[in-house]
Amino acid sequence: MKIYVWCVFAFLVLGCSLSPMDVRAERIEDIAHVEGVTDNPLVGYGLVVGLPGTGDTKMTPFTRRTLESALSRLGVHTRDLDQKIRGHNIAAVVVTGRLIPFLRVGSRMNVHVASIGDATSLEGGTLLLAALKGPDGKVYATAQGPVNTDRAERIGFPKDKKEPLGGRRTTGGVIDGGLVVRGLPIVYNGRKHLWINLNHSSFTTASRIVRAINAHFQARMAVASDAGTITVSIPSTDQDNVVGFMATVLNVRVTPDSEPLVVVNQQTGTIVISRDVSVLPCAVSQKDLTVQVGTGAPGKPSPGEPFRLVDRSVSLRQVVRALNLLGTRTPDLIAILEALKESGALKARIRVAG
Numbered sequence: 001m002k003i004y005v006w007c008v009f010a011f012l013v014l015g016c017s018l019s020p021m022d023v024r025a026e027r028i029e030d031i032a033h034v035e036g037v038t039d040n041p042l043v044g045y046g047l048v049v050g051l052p053g054t055g056d057t058k059m060t061p062f063t064r065r066t067l068e069s070a071l072s073r074l075g076v077h078t079r080d081l082d083q084k085i086r087g088h089n090i091a092a093v094v095v096t097g098r099l100i101p102f103l104r105v106g107s108r109m110n111v112h113v114a115s116i117g118d119a120t121s122l123e124g125g126t127l128l129l130a131a132l133k134g135p136d137g138k139v140y141a142t143a144q145g146p147v148n149t150d151r152a153e154r155i156g157f158p159k160d161k162k163e164p165l166g167g168r169r170t171t172g173g174v175i176d177g178g179l180v181v182r183g184l185p186i187v188y189n190g191r192k193h194l195w196i197n198l199n200h201s202s203f204t205t206a207s208r209i210v211r212a213i214n215a216h217f218q219a220r221m222a223v224a225s226d227a228g229t230i231t232v233s234i235p236s237t238d239q240d241n242v243v244g245f246m247a248t249v250l251n252v253r254v255t256p257d258s259e260p261l262v263v264v265n266q267q268t269g270t271i272v273i274s275r276d277v278s279v280l281p282c283a284v285s286q287k288d289l290t291v292q293v294g295t296g297a298p299g300k301p302s303p304g305e306p307f308r309l310v311d312r313s314v315s316l317r318q319v320v321r322a323l324n325l326l327g328t329r330t331p332d333l334i335a336i337l338e339a340l341k342e343s344g345a346l347k348a349r350i351r352v353a354g
Contacts, residue, residue: 024258028196028209029250032230035195036186039098042140042178046130048091048113048122048147055091055125060117063092070128091119095130095143097178101186109178111143115170122172123149138182145177188242194232196249201228204257212254260348262316262337269330274348277316282345316346 047066048055056063067090097111113127125147132141149172188194198205206224213222213232221233238245263272323333340346 025253025255027250028212028252028254031200031205031254031256032196032198032209032250034246034250035197035229037101039100040134040140040184042097042099042132042134044095044130044132044143046093046095046113046143047128048093048115048119048125049089049128051089051091051119051122051125053088054121054123055089055119056115056117057088060092063090063117066092091115091122091125092117093122093127095127095132097132097141097143099134099140099180099184101184103180104183105180107180108176109141109180110176111141111174111178113147113172113174119170121149121169122147123169127174127177132178140182140184141178141180143174143178145174147172147174188246189240191242192234192239194234194242194246195225196230196232198228198230200259201226202257202259203227205254206230208254208256209252212252213249216248216252261351262346262348263351263353264330264334264337265353266330266334271320271333273316273320277346277348279316279319279340280345280347282340282343316348 045066047063047070058064092115093113094116095111095113097109099109103109111127111132113122115122127144127147129142129144131139132143134140149169196209198209206227206229209230210222210224213230214220221235223231225231232249234242234245258274260277261274262277264270320333323336328336334350334352337346337350341348341350
C-alpha cells in the first residue's frame with residue numbers, strides 16, 4: 001500500500017513539474033528531414049482493362065492506339081482489327097507514384113491511377129504493365145495490378161443508364177502495384193556537413209533546433225542558414241559513421257513553433273483542425289446559408305432564418321459540426337472557411353488537399 005501511494009505521489013510531482021513546452025517537445029526527425037532524403041515523383045501512362053462497359057468510347061482514339069501498340073508488343077497482329085476494336089472495357093489512365101528514400105530494387109510501392117479519357121468508372125479493372133519515369137526521363141519503377149476504387153471519390157449521380165449506380169469512380173489505386181527497378185543511392189559516409197530542412201519554415205523553430213543541437217553536443221555544430229535550413233558540421237570522429245551521428249541529431253527533442261492549421265480533403269470531405277482554432281464574431285453568407293457568430297439571441301433558428309452560433313467567440317470545431325448537421329457540401333464548407341479567413345475572423349492557415 002505504501003509503495004502504491006509513493007508511486008502515485010511521484011507521478012503527480014513529476015507530472016506537475018513538466019511544463020507545457022516539455023510535453024509538446026518533438027523529435028527533430030518528426031518536424032524536419034535531411035536534405036536529399038525526400039520523395040521523388042514518378043509518372044507514367046497505361047491502360048486499365050476488364051471494365052464492365054464503363055471504359056473509354058470512340059471519342060478517345062488514343063486509347064485504341066495504345067491498345068493496338070500493347071497487343072503488337074505481345075505478338076498480336078492488329079492491322080485487320082483496327083476498325084473492330086471497341087474498347088468500352090478499356091480506359092487510358094495516368095499512373096503516378098512516389099519513390100520514397102532508400103527504396104532498393106525489388107521493393108514494392110503503391111501507385112495511383114486517374115482516367116484521362118471519357119471512362120465513367122475504373123471499378124473492377126486491372127492496370128496493364130506501365131513504366132513510371134522520373135523528372136530525368138529514366139524509368140524507376142513499373143506498375144501493374146487490380147485497381148481499387150473504394151477510396152476514390154464518387155462524382156455526382158448517374159444521369160442515364162450508361163453510368164454506374166455508385167456514380168463516377170475515375171480514380172483509384174493499386175496497392176503494392178509498383179515495383180522499383182532503379183534505386184537512388186545516397187552516400188553519407190565521408191561527408192563533413194549535412195543540411196536539415198524544416199517541413200514548415202519558421203525562424204523560431206530553426207533557432208530552437210540550433211540551440212538544442214549545440215546544447216546536446218556541448219559544441220557549436222549547428223548554424224541556421226535561414227528559416228528553413230540548418231547546417232550541421234560532422235565531427236571528424238563521426239565522418240565514417242554519419243548514419244549513427246545523424247540518428248543522434250534527429251532524436252534531439254525540440255518544441256516547434258505551433259501554427260493554427262485547418263486541413264480539408266475535398267475528395268473525402270475530411271476536415272482536420274488543430275488545437276485552439278477559434279472564430280471571432282462575424283457573419284458569413286454563402287448561397288442560401290448564413291453563418292452568424294457573436295450576435296443575435298441564443299436558440300435554434302426558425303425555418304427560413306439564418307443559422308446562428310451565439311457566443312463571443314466559438315471554436316471552429318463547433319462551426320464545422322453545426323454546418324455538417326445542416327448537410328453543407330464540402331465545396332460550400334471550403335468557401336465558408338476561406339471567407340472566414342479572408343475576413344480575419346479565422347486565425348488559422350487553411351490547406352486544401354485531395
